[in-house]
Amino acid sequence: MGIEVVVEGLTKSFGRQSVWRDVTLTLPAGEVSVMLGPSGTGKTVFLKSLIGLLKPEKGRVLINGVDMVNSPEREIYETRKLFGLMFQDGALFGSMSLFDNIAFPLREHTRKKESEIRRIVMERIEVVGLLGAEGKLPGEISGGMRKRAGLARALVLDPQIILCDEPDSGLDPVRTAYLSQLLIDLNAQIDATMLIVTHNLDIAATVPDNMGMLFRRELVTFGPREVLLTSEEPVVAQFLDGRREGPIGMSEEKDAATLAAEAGAGAAPAPPRRIVPQLEPSPGLPPRAAVARRRRRVMAMVDQLPPAARSAIRETYAADAAAPTLTAPSAGSGT
């Protein structure tokens, strides 16, 4: 099972530029979380801070008792091995075949024999649907395949925490839908804690158990998906509806005059938002172990949540209780 990641009061700046301050959240073990936020709000900086590659000035990131901000470098280095990282462009070596790219962390960080490496690499290549392409160079395959290869490489060291930085960037909507399904299938297969940074509203709506959003140097919200998806917070609503009207401007924030002009112009109200069901694992895969844990966790806190989120959560679980998928292996919704 994945490991819980506890973030407490994290604050990061570069020189005089504050990126975000006092970020506090917990990524629940084995659950999938998404971090949203307009460009430049520090989502990538957040991922890098979780693995100790960037050093926030204040706060802690606790993983198995190790603080990725303040612990000795040797402990941080060891704990970093629990992570699998998938970067925006797949970050593959152009001159190596996909096989060698995916085998790289095993050859670098373990003393496994080549036969064992081959077995692991081919298994991961199968998981991401790249069987047959292992001999190709990154330049000979599509962007979507490169991303899946990046994901396979993130998986070879059996990570318990997976961080994906904009896994959808540059993908068409169909490939993005396949990728969403792949992320859910992966979670069903390995039960790792996952955090996905994305701008993609389809991924945000269908993949995570939990969602958060960074804006104006703060964590606006983080919690069960139903909280963000029903939120009337102006910045969340604007982002989810993909509208120009609202606090987010071209350079992240609008000035007060523009906001006042918009309010005066009386923008048309957005149509009501509908919560679409979360994806289920593909047929033949086990149900996600995180589902039952999440249900217990969320039901224990439901009374403290805003009313709209409360009723959305109760509706979700009432629908689940009526569906046969709770007792039988789930029939995936596919893409």
Ligand SMILES: Nc1ncnc2c1ncn2[C@@H]1O[C@H](COP(=O)(O)OP(=O)(O)OP(=O)(O)O)[C@@H](O)[C@H]1O
């Ligand atoms: N190593 C660095 N040194 C100085 N400034 C940095 C560094 N890394 C990031 N920044 C700055 O921190 C801010 C946040 O960058 P970051 O890449 O995390 O944003 P983001 O939310 O991931 O954006 P996008 O969605 O466009 O990828 C930006 O202003 C960026 O210029």
